[in-house]
Amino acid sequence: MKKEQDYIKDITEIRSMMERSTKFLSLTGISGVMAGIYALIGAYLVYRFFYRNSSTDFFTTVTGGEINGSLWNMIFLAFAVLILSVGTAVFFSFKKAGKSGEKLWNASARRLIINMAIPLVAGGLLTLVFLTKGLFALVIPVTLIFYGLALTNAGKFTFEEMKSLGIIQIFLGLLAAYFLEFSLLFWAFGFGVMHILYGIYMHLKYEK
Amino acid sequence: MKTIIDGLYKAFENRVRLGIMAALAVNETLEFTALKEYLDVTDGNLASHMKALEKEKFVGVKKSFIDRKPNTRYYMTTQGKKAFEEHLNTLESIIKAQK
Numbered sequence: 115m116k117k118e119q120d121y122i123k124d125i126t127e128i129r130s131m132m133e134r135s136t137k138f139l140s141l142t143g144i145s146g147v148m149a150g151i152y153a154l155i156g157a158y159l160v161y162r163f164f165y166r167n168s169s170t171d172f173f174t175t176v177t178g179g180e181i182n183g184s185l186w187n188m189i190f191l192a193f194a195v196l197i198l199s200v201g202t203a204v205f206f207s208f209k210k211a212g213k214s215g216e217k218l219w220n221a222s223a224r225r226l227i228i229n230m231a232i233p234l235v236a237g238g239l240l241t242l243v244f245l246t247k248g249l250f251a252l253v254i255p256v257t258l259i260f261y262g263l264a265l266t267n268a269g270k271f272t273f274e275e276m277k278s279l280g281i282i283q284i285f286l287g288l289l290a291a292y293f294l295e296f297s298l299l300f301w302a303f304g305f306g307v308m309h310i311l312y313g314i315y316m317h318l319k320y321e322k
Numbered sequence: 323m324k325t326i327i328d329g330l331y332k333a334f335e336n337r338v339r340l341g342i343m344a345a346l347a348v349n350e351t352l353e354f355t356a357l358k359e360y361l362d363v364t365d366g367n368l369a370s371h372m373k374a375l376e377k378e379k380f381v382g383v384k385k386s387f388i389d390r391k392p393n394t395r396y397y398m399t400t401q402g403k404k405a406f407e408e409h410l411n412t413l414e415s416i417i418k419a420q421k
Binding site: 121123124127128129132134135136216220221 | 340347352
């Protein structure tokens with residue numbers, strides 16, 4: 115005959131198993147903070163070297179144009195920020211998974227990646243289309259909106275809070291599309307400040 | 323069906339089996355290797371528990387080949403779902419009654 119304590123343990127086990135087998139919980143707050151810092155540095159560099167001394171105003175024009183040298187630099191910078199952020203997230207997740215004795219690349223991780231990848235790849239391709247058509251100004255709002263969609267989708271497969279972060283990013287993307295002249299500011303706020311705030315919040319809530 | 327008290331299934335007394343049922347309750351199907359990782363048990367241990375649950379017809383097996391490698395996927399049967407739910411409800415009411 116089992117005791118009450120055993121029944122409570124049974125329920126705890128059931129709850130943890132249901133969560134572990136559906137949600138990827140090896141993400142860390144610190145990855146969010148780092149991604150935010152990279153994004154802020156990237157946005158600052160764009161502002162410093164391209165925004166202020168750009169003769170053709172590709173941040174506000176939607177009438178088309180050629181991809182020139184400084185635009186290539188910006189695309190390169192954006193990729194650098196992306197790769198650094200993803201790399202940092204993988205590194206810290208790997209450490210966290212190792213600490214809790216779990217494998218990083220499990221069924222929940224795969225599910226999270228696939229569900230995030232669908233909106234992200236769609237957004238990435240749309241960005242490329244815009245770049246080739248010279249619609250440079252729309253790139254910033256589109257990256258925010260599709261990233262937001264990806265996070266909203268991902269919320270089901272990892273920490274719930276990711277959904278709220280996603281909705282905020284979508285909202286910022288829409289604002290950036292309407293107020294095109296401030297789009298870089300919205301981008302820096304979404305990818306930079308929001309990531310840092312989210313990272314700190316998650317760290318305090320789950321890793322303390 | 324064997325039950326300890328009304329509504330508590332003997333088949334779910336073991337915590338590994340409870341874990342298997344919990345994981346299958348929220349996943350359509352799960353591979354043997356995935357279950358093994360979640361539960362942190364050996365191949366033989368998991369296989370014997372799966373056999374027991376299969377015998378009760380609480381879980382079903384789908385065997386196939388992926389790239390010529392055998393692939394075993396488990397799913398929860400309707401019968402298993404019903405039993406697991408009843409088991410959970412009973413656990414809940416026992417704890418409530420003792421509070």
